[in-house]
Amino acid sequence: MKENKGECNPVLDRILKTLRIRCLKQIELARHLGINEVAFTKWKNGENTSFMRHIDAIAGFLHVDKEYLLYGTNAEESLLDLHPDEIEQLKKICMIPEENRKVIYDMIETIWALTSYN
Numbered sequence: 001m002k003e004n005k006g007e008c009n010p011v012l013d014r015i016l017k018t019l020r021i022r023c024l025k026q027i028e029l030a031r032h033l034g035i036n037e038v039a040f041t042k043w044k045n046g047e048n049t050s051f052m053r054h055i056d057a058i059a060g061f062l063h064v065d066k067e068y069l070l071y072g073t074n075a076e077e078s079l080l081d082l083h084p085d086e087i088e089q090l091k092k093i094c095m096i097p098e099e100n101r102k103v104i105y106d107m108i109e110t111i112w113a114l115t116s117y118n
Contacts, residue, residue, distance in 0.1 A: 012043060014069050018062045023094030032061045
């Protein structure tokens, strides 16, 4: 039986962890990168590490510092700078079907654009 080497790759582990934290699906990342699910599965199975050539695009998609993905540095700034109430709200959003989440994201973007926060 083939060993699952993907679990031993700290960069891939951080990518997968960040997907979970951000309530994103692997297929969403794959589509963003223009790859198919088979390629993503090969990454997870340790069959190749071609994800490294996409590291800038992956970091951008996940809204994290590339240094976090590569070396695990700046983790707090990249992932954990949320109040517990914000985390609870994000968990609720994650339970909403993907097609309906876009409405929430669009509302947030509109409010952001209309305020002085940006």
